[in-house]
Amino acid sequence: MNRFRKKACVALLLFTLFIFGTMMGLRTLKPTDGFSDLAPGMELMPLMGERLDQMDLHRTESAGPNGVAGGDTKIVFSNSGPDHSIFYDIHIFYYLWYGSPQMDGSYVHWDHVLVPHWDSKIAASHPKGKHNPPDDIASSYFPELGAYSSRDPDVIESHMAQIEAAAAGVVVLSWYPPGVADEHGQPSEDIVPAVMDAAQRHSIKVNDFTRLDAEMYGSHGAFYRFRSSTGKVLPLFYVYDSYLTPPEAWADLLTIRGSHSLRGTQYDGIFIALIVEERHKQDILTGGFDGMYTYFASNGFSFGSSHQNWKAIKAFCDKKNLLFVPSAGPGYTDTAIRPWNNHNSRNRVNGRYYETSLQAAMLVRPDIITVTSFNEWHEGTQIERAVPKKTVARLYLDYKPHQPDHYLELTRKWAEHFSKEKEQWLM
Numbered sequence: 001m002n003r004f005r006k007k008a009c010v011a012l013l014l015f016t017l018f019i020f021g022t023m024m025g026l027r028t029l030k031p032t033d034g035f036s037d038l039a040p041g042m043e044l045m046p047l048m049g050e051r052l053d054q055m056d057l058h059r060t061e062s063a064g065p066n067g068v069a070g071g072d073t074k075i076v077f078s079n080s081g082p083d084h085s086i087f088y089d090i091h092i093f094y095y096l097w098y099g100s101p102q103m104d105g106s107y108v109h110w111d112h113v114l115v116p117h118w119d120s121k122i123a124a125s126h127p128k129g130k131h132n133p134p135d136d137i138a139s140s141y142f143p144e145l146g147a148y149s150s151r152d153p154d155v156i157e158s159h160m161a162q163i164e165a166a167a168a169g170v171v172v173l174s175w176y177p178p179g180v181a182d183e184h185g186q187p188s189e190d191i192v193p194a195v196m197d198a199a200q201r202h203s204i205k206v207n208d209f210t211r212l213d214a215e216m217y218g219s220h221g222a223f224y225r226f227r228s229s230t231g232k233v234l235p236l237f238y239v240y241d242s243y244l245t246p247p248e249a250w251a252d253l254l255t256i257r258g259s260h261s262l263r264g265t266q267y268d269g270i271f272i273a274l275i276v277e278e279r280h281k282q283d284i285l286t287g288g289f290d291g292m293y294t295y296f297a298s299n300g301f302s303f304g305s306s307h308q309n310w311k312a313i314k315a316f317c318d319k320k321n322l323l324f325v326p327s328a329g330p331g332y333t334d335t336a337i338r339p340w341n342n343h344n345s346r347n348r349v350n351g352r353y354y355e356t357s358l359q360a361a362m363l364v365r366p367d368i369i370t371v372t373s374f375n376e377w378h379e380g381t382q383i384e385r386a387v388p389k390k391t392v393a394r395l396y397l398d399y400k401p402h403q404p405d406h407y408l409e410l411t412r413k414w415a416e417h418f419s420k421e422k423e424q425w426l427m
Contacts, residue, residue: 090170091368092411098148140336281316
């Protein structure tokens, strides 16, 4: 009976995460995606159906004495790779949803639709249709590699080399069940082994969001685990849109006294929820999560993504023995897919926005910093190499006066600084 309950519990968790994964695809396709009532200058809209449950691996803890995950063990990090140039407390979100005719039969995601505004009057004043690669892509920037395919081995190798250059030690992949993709995408499950192999060649670890990874990739050298001071080794999962499920339902899975608790089983892990609104702090605690992260690269977009709130969030997490994982980003501009959303854009200011974001993250002394993102080109949060490009119809943004690798260099600079600062904190 206990074994049956454990299987039922796992099925429930995977079903919940499948729903989140489906929402990930819908977020770039529906008028209601991606905007909360906290977004400056926007109407009251729920952050329903936006991205996907995002998960990563880094800390191990048992549930605390009151049944809330967390425990009282301190966190022990191995920050850098064998040559001390890779830092495993810098995690970067990486997307596998791009396709090209040569590798995939057609362009995928580069031809993204222009998402209409939910207000028909506003929608009427903006362009409609979809992009037409290879010269017209669904991004305000243009990648050095062109409108590439995520399954191209040369692209994967280039990406891992760029991430190594940035000193980010953990690549966080998005996840869908086998054979499933977002509405405009294609299944990417079969790409993961190639990513794992390429990552290993560059001393990078890979986290693949919601699968029971140990069963498939546990023996792979790039499989990322975290070891705590107690000697436990567990995966860490970033759960996007976690607030769409009631905290009581999460508590059933994530607290030690939950009726279908995963704690102490082979399916245990470190579960990090997304904080969007202030009230989510208590919900995350009640739900039995081990911590919270912010994801969004647009400062001021939500309570969680606002730099001015990070100190208070970190204080709450410290008091409740939770991880706080702030997300830093180089800027934000999604007008290539949401032409009506310019008021939420954040100018890169030649890298100063990114450095301000990274500095704000470091000031709260987190255990992990996430970077949004390596290659979310639709929302202009990428640090991947971009180049100037002008066509008859379009003039793309670029990184000038700096070189295409400017944001990779800034990431390394601050990753090294973060490592040195943490050494001082622990003295």
